[in-house]
Amino acid sequence: MTKGRAKKRSRNSEAPCILRFCNNREGVTARVLWVDFSGKEKEYARLDELCYYNQDTYVNHPWRLRDAASGDLLAEYVGPTATITLQHDGSTHIEPGLHRPPLVEVSDPRWGTYRQRGEALGIPILAFDCVCQEAVETAAHIVLSMLADADGSIVESMVEAGAEVAIIGCNQVTTDLPMYRHLRGVDCENGGGDYDKATRGLGGNPGNPVTSCGEENLLMLPEDRYRYENILIHEFGHAVMDLGLHDKPLQESIVDAYQAAHASGRYDLSCYMMENESEYWAEGTQAWFDATVREDVTSGVNTRHKLQERDPKLAELMTLVYGDGDWRYPQTAPHKFAPCEESSERQHGQQAESSRSGAGAAMQRPMVQVVAAQHGKAAAAAVAAASWLQCHGA
Numbered sequence: 001m002t003k004g005r006a007k008k009r010s011r012n013s014e015a016p017c018i019l020r021f022c023n024n025r026e027g028v029t030a031r032v033l034w035v036d037f038s039g040k041e042k043e044y045a046r047l048d049e050l051c052y053y054n055q056d057t058y059v060n061h062p063w064r065l066r067d068a069a070s071g072d073l074l075a076e077y078v079g080p081t082a083t084i085t086l087q088h089d090g091s092t093h094i095e096p097g098l099h100r101p102p103l104v105e106v107s108d109p110r111w112g113t114y115r116q117r118g119e120a121l122g123i124p125i126l127a128f129d130c131v132c133q134e135a136v137e138t139a140a141h142i143v144l145s146m147l148a149d150a151d152g153s154i155v156e157s158m159v160e161a162g163a164e165v166a167i168i169g170c171n172q173v174t175t176d177l178p179m180y181r182h183l184r185g186v187d188c189e190n191g192g193g194d195y196d197k198a199t200r201g202l203g204g205n206p207g208n209p210v211t212s213c214g215e216e217n218l219l220m221l222p223e224d225r226y227r228y229e230n231i232l233i234h235e236f237g238h239a240v241m242d243l244g245l246h247d248k249p250l251q252e253s254i255v256d257a258y259q260a261a262h263a264s265g266r267y268d269l270s271c272y273m274m275e276n277e278s279e280y281w282a283e284g285t286q287a288w289f290d291a292t293v294r295e296d297v298t299s300g301v302n303t304r305h306k307l308q309e310r311d312p313k314l315a316e317l318m319t320l321v322y323g324d325g326d327w328r329y330p331q332t333a334p335h336k337f338a339p340c341e342e343s344s345e346r347q348h349g350q351q352a353e354s355s356r357s358g359a360g361a362a363m364q365r366p367m368v369q370v371v372a373a374q375h376g377k378a379a380a381a382a383v384a385a386a387s388w389l390q391c392h393g394a
C-alpha cells in the first residue's frame with residue numbers, strides 16, 4: 001500500500017552524466033538545485049541570465065531550476081546527459097546531449113555588442129565591439145597554435161564541453177563579460193579582493209567553460225599588469241586540463257606528476273606552480289610555449305627546454321597533450337616581453353589566480369586611452385610599440 005506519490009529524490013547510481021543548464025531568460029537568475037537522497041534541495045550554482053553551467057551528476061539524480069527571486073520552479077530533470085534551456089519566450093527546452101546554447105547578443109552603450117568575433121578549431125572567440133580585432137585574431141592564433149599538434153579527442157572534448165574564449169576589453173573588468181556577471185563583488189579566495197580587482201583572466205572549467213584574458217595582455221601593451229607573460233596560454237592551459245582531459249586518465253597522470261614534483265626537491269615549494277596540480281599544469285603550459293619570462297612563480301622553469309630538463313615527467317605529459325611542435329609564443333607575439341629583471345619590482349607576494357596580477361592595483365577603467373587610428377593586423381606590432389590601442393566604440 002502506498003501513501004500518495006513517492007517523493008522525488010536521488011538514488012545511488014553508478015551511471016554518470018552531464019547536465020548543461022542554460023539561462024536565456026531575461027531578468028531571471030536561476031538557482032541550480034540538486035534533490036538529495038532525502039528529497040531536500042541543495043543549491044549548486046546560481047545561473048545568471050545569459051550564462052550556462054555544466055554539472056557532473058548521475059542519471060538517477062533529479063535537478064531543478066528555480067527562480068532565485070520568486071522561488072518558482074522553472075525546470076526539473078532526471079536522466080542522461082542533456083541540455084536544459086530556459087528560453088527567452090518563457091518556455092523550457094530539454095534536449096538529449098550537450099548543445100551549445102544559442103548566443104544571445106548582449107549590448108551595452110559603452111562597449112557595443114558582445115558576440116562571436118572569431119573561432120579556432122570550433123572554439124568561439126567572443127568579445128564586445130570595443131575589443132580590437134587584432135586582439136581577437138591574436139587569441140584565435142594562440143588557441144590554434146597551442147592545439148595544433150594536440151590529440152583530436154582533446155579538442156573534441158573541449159568543444160563538447162562548450163569551451164569558449166572571451167576577451168576582457170582594456171576598458172572593461174572581468175565581470176563585464178556575461179558569463180562572469182555573477183562574480184561581481186564576489187571576493188576571490190586568495191585575499192586579492194573581488195574578481196574585478198584581482199583578475200584579468202580566468203580558466204574555463206566544466207562549471208563555466210569560458211576562458212578569459214585581457215585585451216591588453218594579448219596586444220602586450222605597456223599598461224598590462226601581466227607584462228612578463230601571456231595569460232591566455234596559462235588560462236587556456238587550465239581549460240585544456242579541466243575540459244579537454246576531463247575524466248581522462250591523463251588528468252590523473254598530471255596529479256601524479258604534481259605529487260612527484262612536490263616531493264622531488266626540484267622546485268621551490270612556495271612558488272605558484274607548486275600550489276596545486278592545476279597551477280602546476282597551467283604554469284607548465286606557459287613554460288611549454290615559452291610564454292613567460294617570470295622565474296618567481298615557476299622556480300625558474302619558464303621555457304620548454306628548462307621544463308624538459310627539470311621535470312621530464314611533466315614534459316612527457318605536455319608532449320602527450322600538446323605535442324612537441326615548433327611554435328613558441330614569442331615567435332608570433334606582437335611585442336617582446338618586458339625584461340624579466342623588472343619583474344622583481346612587482347608585487348609577487350600572493351600568486352593565486354586572483355593575484356597573479358602581480359601589479360596588484362585594481363584595473364580602473366578606462367585604463368588605456370583611446371586613439372582614433374584604424375589599424376590592420378600587419379600594424380599590430382607598431383601599434384603595440386606605440387603603446388596605445390584603438391577601442392572601437394569605446
Ligand SMILES: [Zn+2]
Nearest residue numbers: 238279282353
Ligand atoms: Zn592558474
